[in-house]
Amino acid sequence: MSLAPLRGRVAWVFEQADFDVDQIVGVENIRLTDADALAACAMRRFDPDFAGKVRDGDVVVGAENFGYGHPHFAPMIGLRRLGIRAVIAESFATGYWREEIAEGFPQIACPGITGLVERWDEIEIDWEGAEVRNLSRGAARPIAPYSSAERGMLQAGGLVPYLRGKLTAEGGG
Amino acid sequence: MGYTIAEKILGRASRAGVPLRAGTEVEVKPDYVLGYDFPGYLDLIFRQMKEEFGIERVAEPERFALFIDHMVPANTPQEEELHIVTRTWCAENGVRLHEREGIGHQVAAEAGYAVPGGFVVHFDGHIAQLGAFGTLAVGIHTQLLEAFVRERIDFTVPETTRVNLSGTLSPGVMARDVFHHLVRVLGPRSCRFQVLELGGPALAGISLEGRQTITGLAMFTGALTAICNPDRLALDYAKAHVAGPFAPQASDADATFAALHEVDLSDLAPIVVVPPNPAGTADLADHAGLAVQAGYLGSCASGRLEDLRAAAAVLRGRRVAPGFQLHVVPTSQAIMAEAAREGLLTTLIEAGAFVTSSSCDYCYGRIATMSAGQRAVSTGTLNVKGRMGSPDSEIYLCNAAAVAASAVEGRIADPRPYLAEGAGAGA
Numbered sequence A: 001m002s003l004a005p006l007r008g009r010v011a012w013v014f015e016q017a018d019f020d021v022d023q024i025v026g027v028e029n030i031r032l033t034d035a036d037a038l039a040a041c042a043m044r045r046f047d048p049d050f051a052g053k054v055r056d057g058d059v060v061v062g063a064e065n066f067g068y069g070h071p072h073f074a075p076m077i078g079l080r081r082l083g084i085r086a087v088i089a090e091s092f093a094t095g096y097w098r099e100e101i102a103e104g105f106p107q108i109a110c111p112g113i114t115g116l117v118e119r120w121d122e123i124e125i126d127w128e129g130a131e132v133r134n135l136s137r138g139a140a141r142p143i144a145p146y147s148s149a150e151r152g153m154l155q156a157g158g159l160v161p162y163l164r165g166k167l168t169a170e171g172g173g
Numbered sequence B: 001m002g003y004t005i006a007e008k009i010l011g012r013a014s015r016a017g018v019p020l021r022a023g024t025e026v027e028v029k030p031d032y033v034l035g036y037d038f039p040g041y042l043d044l045i046f047r048q049m050k051e052e053f054g055i056e057r058v059a060e061p062e063r064f065a066l067f068i069d070h071m072v073p074a075n076t077p078q079e080e081e082l083h084i085v086t087r088t089w090c091a092e093n094g095v096r097l098h099e100r101e102g103i104g105h106q107v108a109a110e111a112g113y114a115v116p117g118g119f120v121v122h123f124d125g126h127i128a129q130l131g132a133f134g135t136l137a138v139g140i141h142t143q144l145l146e147a148f149v150r151e152r153i154d155f156t157v158p159e160t161t162r163v164n165l166s167g168t169l170s171p172g173v174m175a176r177d178v179f180h181h182l183v184r185v186l187g188p189r190s191c192r193f194q195v196l197e198l199g200g201p202a203l204a205g206i207s208l209e210g211r212q213t214i215t216g217l218a219m220f221t222g223a224l225t226a227i228c229n230p231d232r233l234a235l236d237y238a239k240a241h242v243a244g245p246f247a248p249q250a251s252d253a254d255a256t257f258a259a260l261h262e263v264d265l266s267d268l269a270p271i272v273v274v275p276p277n278p279a280g281t282a283d284l285a286d287h288a289g290l291a292v293q294a295g296y297l298g299s300c301a302s303g304r305l306e307d308l309r310a311a312a313a314v315l316r317g318r319r320v321a322p323g324f325q326l327h328v329v330p331t332s333q334a335i336m337a338e339a340a341r342e343g344l345l346t347t348l349i350e351a352g353a354f355v356t357s358s359s360c361d362y363c364y365g366r367i368a369t370m371s372a373g374q375r376a377v378s379t380g381t382l383n384v385k386g387r388m389g390s391p392d393s394e395i396y397l398c399n400a401a402a403v404a405a406s407a408v409e410g411r412i413a414d415p416r417p418y419l420a421e422g423a424g425a426g427a
């Protein structure tokens, strides 16, 4: 089984290192759980018309240590509802990475990504070749490999279906 | 080529039974699986176990221990219902439940889960503080579910960054300052996905409590966890608390580290961590004089006896500034009882502190909530926006003595002058 193909536009570049993802929806909205409510407030402080511009299949790009601080699930629930299908960053904060991979949400570590793309560039993830390609400009950068468990979670669509598959294979646990 | 303590512990916890190199993907069996109830955490795991996997009972209940330390006491019927779910599940599963004993990460040490050489998982990364006793304790977030439905969990043996501490801490400078200084020197992404291993001659001079503080905050260097190679102090504590035999591990002299840092603590001065970023390390002196309305002395990071002693030393014979809200929450009930025996609580109460039984609730703003425009000094773990109330309130993290000194002045204050005088004034 391979990972689902990813091709879309860079809907936003978070240039700040150690970016606290809670800012995406705002701390005052962090307790919301409804995806539509989160989508309604996501990215508004960065671009008030973000929801109107983003398309299903787009990605967002981050700098070093994306997700530092005390991240909650809410921001990425909102982004996914808007159609964002992956986060590509120079590097990720440990806790954030573990949480979102377990959600089955592709997080792609790609050193050099912030120099590779600009907002609205069209990009493609080549899973086999393990690189991010900028289709608008024609350059590429390699992506860091996943552990087999991480890859398994992304393929299965998250921790729960991944574990279910594992327990079934082991004969019911 | 030798191995790190983490490589040895994970090797022991794997089927291999021998040390494994960093980068190895392996299945490991945790010695203890820990967690606390909070909406969407344990209740979700209990439900997923049953509904997604058809598992009614955990296989080896003696490897599990759960805590009720958030929402204590309950504030709404829903909160109490959540606790009832946890109590019922523990009773049905024969799993130990620690309720109202204190903040779980501290109670875990008192209850004997900090096994030197052991591997422990929790969803919350502050469990790293069991590393003070030579335990590899990792916050694995939602992956904790795996530990409830399988004997072993997937894990990649992490690399280790080693920090050797040297020098002597000046009075008024505490373990918290050491940790925040490490974030300043190493940076907030220095140890991403790694183990932060602490050693060096100065570590021997840092109490177990202080080591719990430092290791428990490791996540703000990006680390998965932190650990100290257990010395006599740690092993004596373990012998007094751990049931049964254990096999302590230690890094070999020729172990391979991803990075090695030497950090001299001699000239360290008290630190504040400026909001809204846990890496906003600054010298307290640069922010002294800033008005504050609230102080929190507690949390799984600080609120142990040495913190209470430091605060009492500052507050003995003094009064908290009028209108200042000083909340003192010992990290566990055992610590509170000992503080009572030592007379520390009397000193703190007479100074005007509001002293409360142990609970997480002050740490995340469930109670003692700040409104917009208010500012706190805090020994909590985090200074992100909205952590202790309004997103427009502010938290300056600092050590316990600095919280006490700031409480006296109603503004951020250096504790050192108080401690210098206090040495002569006595009680």
Ligand code: SF4
Pocket: B103, B105, B124, B126, B299, B300, B301, B359, B360, B361, B363, B364, B381
């Ligand atoms: S004291 Fe604070 S950081 Fe520690 S476990 Fe409780 S809420 Fe979390």
